[in-house]
Amino acid sequence: MSDLESLRREMDRTLRPAGERPDGSTMMTRRVFLHKSAIYGASAAACGLFPCISTIEMAFAQGGAAFTFAWLSDTHLYPKELNSRFVEKTVRAVKEIQAMSPPADFLIFGGDLAQLGDPVELRLGAELLSTLAIKKVFIPGEHDWYLDMGATYSKMFGESPWTFDHKGVRFIGLDTVSRARDFWTSRKMSDKERMGHMATLDGTLGGDWAAVGSDGLKYLNSKLSDWPKDKPVVIFTHNPLYEYYPPWNFWVRDWKQVHEIVRPYGNVTNIHGHTHQVLYNEIGKMRSIGMLATSWPWPYAPTGVPKLTRPMVRADPGDHFDGVGWAAHTMTSAARVNYEYKMWRKDIFATARDDSGTGDNRNQVLTPRIADRP
DSSP states (O other), X not given: OXXXXXXXXXXXXXXXXXXXXXXXXXXXXXXXXXXXXSSOOHHHHHHTOBOEEEEEEOOOOTTOOOEEEEEEOOOXXXXXXXXXXXXXXXXXXXXXXXXXXXXXXXXXXOSXXXXXXXXXXXXXXXXXXXXXXXXXXXXXXXXXXXXXXXXXXXXXXXXXXXXXXXXXXXXXXXXXXXXXXXXXXXXXXXXXXXXXXHTOTXXXXXXXOOOOHHHHHHHHHHHHHTSOTTSOEEEEEXXXXXXXXXXXXXXXXXXXXXHHHHTTOSOEXXXXXXXXXXXXXXXXXXXXXXXXXXXXXXXXXSSOOOTTOOOOXXXXXXXXXXXXXXXXXXEOTTXXXXXXXXXXXXXXXXXXXXXXXXXXXXXXXXXXXXXXXX
16 A cells, blocks of 8 residues: 555545544435426426436524525626627526525625626626515636635625525635735736636646635634534535535635544535536535536546545536526425436436445445546
């Protein structure tokens, strides 16, 4: 066994102690990929324009009041004259959120509102979202940030991190995108050149830019310190808080420190964007749920996927509405959360139980992620 493989196995043992999992009531139901009409009528049914539902049940504060919130992210808006498709998809998602009955208590926007951080793109996003009367809370994406280092985004949509409590749940929003090491000053790059490098999924100059940061870790620890360890916590981030696929920054580089902070808490859920795909993963007591984009679906990483993670959707590259959408989360008074992917596709390609993220993975072989291989 190589030194690298030994290290990876030791990391796995550290973060996945025997018998340690999220609250035992957490499970994927068998109601995976059901068709359900949202705001469409019979004519839409004939076209197959149904959102696709996938439900995750997880523990919730006993006696809590039922409520629903919506998640929308990764719209990657260009100016209208450059790309109207992404605008149309965002409009569609906003209209569906408006049509929710009962209405969502609030909307989380999970980052990458803009494609190149242009104030024109950000103002367009604000305009499209302004028709939603519900509370809106924002976390940034790298595409929003690196033209002017977040100045316009923060002024328009507020600073991160932030915290609020709602009906027995503590919600925490973290900034995971502003931590790139400075590669631009010594190269005398323009703002647009810097943004161009950061807008590339597998760009090399940005390196491992995703992180919570020492101040973010301190903030997370402080906001959990007075919260009962058995009560639910939902952490919103743009990047996943575990090591999914570092070459595409599908992680945060200080993910181990994050897990050390949340380990004492038995009911922690991370909801993240950035990956543009349906994901479910468990490490220790924290579950992670990956969100759809309205813009386009990223492919699943070719290697380095942790145990318990399973791709659930195979996108059709010939259909630009396939594999994209938004999500609704209903926290019920019966101590459950119904989690719904609102997908725009005609056919469901994944129906097997393993595709739901809950297959029997005990026999998986641990292998180094691709970034660590010679």
